[in-house]
Amino acid sequence: MMNTNDIMIQLDNVSKTFYIRDKRHGSPLQQLGRFFSGNNLRKIEAVKNVSIKIKRGEFIGIVGANGSGKSTLLHLMSGVYKPDKGGTAKIFGNYIRLSLGLGFNHELTARENIYINASIMGLTFREIGREFNKIIRFAELEKFVDTKIKYFSRGMRARLAFAVAIYTNAEILLLDEFFGGVGDEKFREKSDQIFHKRILAGKTIVLVSHNLLPVKDHANRVMLMHEGECVKTGSSEEVFLHYKNVLKVDQLKIENKDLA
Amino acid sequence: MVRLSHFNYIYTAKIVIMLGNIGKSLYELIPENNQYERIWLLAKTDFKLRYYDTFLGFLWTIVNPLFRLAIFYFIFTFIFNKQIPNYALHIFSGLIIWMFFQESTKKGMNVLKSKRYLYENIRFNKLDLYTSSVLSSLMVLIINIIVYFIVSMFFKIPLTWNILFIPLHILNLCILVYGVILILSTINIYFRDINQIWDMILLAWFWINPIFYAKAIIFETYPVLKFINPLAGIIINTREGILYGNPPDWGLYMYDMGYSVVVFFIGLVSFRLLFHKAAEKL
Structure with missing residues (x-):
């Protein structure tokens, strides 16, 4: 059995x-001048000294x-970004990032x-063939199987991405602002159902x-970042x-700046 | 008689179905390999997207080189008055190899950008992206080689067993291209101007290839070109095989193969060292 530790x-x-x-x-002349005068690099510390352990089956927000x-942190978790010297980031298992x-x-x-994404997730064509109808049914896209994605609404895209993530063998779901901004009521209901029915039981989720x-x-x-x-x-x-407090403090800072 | 033939139809149909089932079960026996399937799928999609929604579709892979051939043939025969037998085929055999090189490197050097939507979200071997990129360009080359043979039949060019060496030359070419795109795409992460620079390099490189010239010119007048340009040897050897029916110059082949393998390993090392910046820089 899966070990929750x-x-x-x-x-x-x-x-x-x-x-x-x-x-x-x-x-163009000024740009040429800058080319010789050196660089204008700006240092941005996007993530500072974060440590966390996430166990199997946990849902972390x-x-x-x-x-x-937040998003940088997610990229660091998945290993797409390499952390600065002194820190280590490890991920154990198959993941899929949805945004x-x-x-x-x-x-x-x-x-x-579906075929491309599932194949990259490590499924063979035969396995994808077996899961294909489930994916389509889950995403409720029976009428749009052979329609180009560019004609899809945001809700449809979100449902499709989610369905692919569930029926491929992703152990870890990294969701980047996945539920925000989708005006699709149907999708919201659907995602609530997903969490209540525990379809995602055993999967590790970072939202x-x-x-x-x-x-x-x-x-x-x-x-909280x-x-x-x-x-x-x-x-x-x-x-x-x-x-709420953090946001208030921020707001005050901005107001003070404005006054000064 | 009628009844017999009727009986035969049913019999034939049964055999066909049986053969179909045998074929199906044989297919099931082939071990599945996710990585090969993935490379194939990516290459196929790439090839399909190239001429998506165009009127001629994949025929563009043939029209484009034939058009170039017509122009170059016209210029060099009527304006420069070149005297090489079968000059059209002479140009065409060099041109398809050059176009493969040009197209695959230009496309391959941007693979980390164009396929970012895949490696950003899912972990897999990034080299698969390169392999599929080369493979999709290879499909175009193979179509063009077939066209070459059809054209050469019209010119009544005798084929010899030496055409069997062609896969070796293509392999050599693919290793070279693979190495070049690994190097270029890692440079491309840090230095975007490489796209423009590479365009200029290609323009210059085109003219030092033995595409229009007979091989004698390039060997005797400028022997150094044979050694700094690995494509020259590949073009010469391929042409010897498919046009003149001669066996390849093995010394030259080994030299070019060594050259390509070195380029490939330099590419692999630079990719391993520098790839990790791709997602944040591109």
């Missing part, structure tokens, strides 16, 4: 610093304002995209969201209160 994701002192070159406008480093509008080639049909609503009902543990740091980890109620 298995650690699926482990971050130790993970930091991520980006060096960003700002795009400056100017005449990561919340924070825009730009607080709206990503993961599909919009020029291809639903069928082709990144800037609003607490999707996190509140389902997450076992919530992590603020300016790259993990400010608080705890149950959703605790973090919810803290989140």
Whole structure:
């Protein structure tokens, strides 16, 4: 049986610093001048010293304002970004990251995209053939199997991505703002059903969201990010209160700046 | 008689169904390999997307080189008055190899950008993306080689057993291309200008290939070109096989193969060292 003490994701002192070159406008001559005068690199510390262990079957919510480093943290967990020196990030098991509008080639049909994504997840064509109808039925896209993704609504894309994630052997789901912004009522109902029916039992889920609503009902543990740091980890109620305070403090800072 | 033939139809149909079932069960016996399937699927999709929604579809893979052939043939025969027997085929055999090289490197160097939507979300061997990219260009080359043979039948070119060496040359070419796109795509992560620079390099490189010239010119006048340009040897050897019916120059083949393998390993090392920046930089 699956051991619930298995650690699926482990971050130790993970930091991520980006060096960003700002795009400056100017005449071609000025640009040429800059080419010789040196660089204009800006250092951005997106994530600072975060450590967390996520066990099998856990549902972790990561919340924070825009730009607080949530999505970067998710990329660090999946290993797509390499952490700065001194930190280690490990992920054990098959993962799939879901975010709206990503993961599909919009020029291809639903069928082709399912095959590509599932094949990359490690399923053979025969296995995909067996799961194919389940995926389509789950996504409720029976009439759009051979329609190009670019004609799909956001809700349809989200359902399809979710269905692929469930029926391929993903042990870890990394959801990046996946439920926010989908105006599709049907999808919202569907996602509520998914969590209540425990279709995802045994899967490890990390949900990144800037609003607490999707996190509140389902997450076992919530992590609050603020300016790259993990400010608080705890149950959703605790973090919810803290989140409001953090936002208030932020608001005050901005107002003070405006006054000064 | 009628009844007999009627009986025969049923019998034939039964045999066909039986053979179909045998074929099916044989297919089931082939061990599945997810990685091969994935590479094949990505290459197939790539090939399909290339001429998606165009009127001529995949026929463009033939029209484009034939059009170029017509232009070059016209210029070199009527304006420069070249005297090489079977000059059209001489150009065409070099041109399809060059076009494969040009197209596959230009497409392959951007593979980390164009396939970002895949490796950003799911973990798998990123080299599969490169393999499938080369494979999809290879499909175009194979179609063009078939077209070459059809054209050469019209010119009554005798075929010899030496055409069997062609896969070796294609293998050599693919290793070279694989290495080049590994190097270029890792440079592309840090230095986006490489796209423009590579365009210029290709333009210059095109003219030092023995596409229009007979091989004697390039060997006798500028022997150094034979050694700095691995494509020259590949083009010459392929042409010897398919046009003149000669066996390959094995010394030259081994030299080019060694060259390609070295490029390939340099590419592999640079990819391993630098790939991790791809997701954040591109």
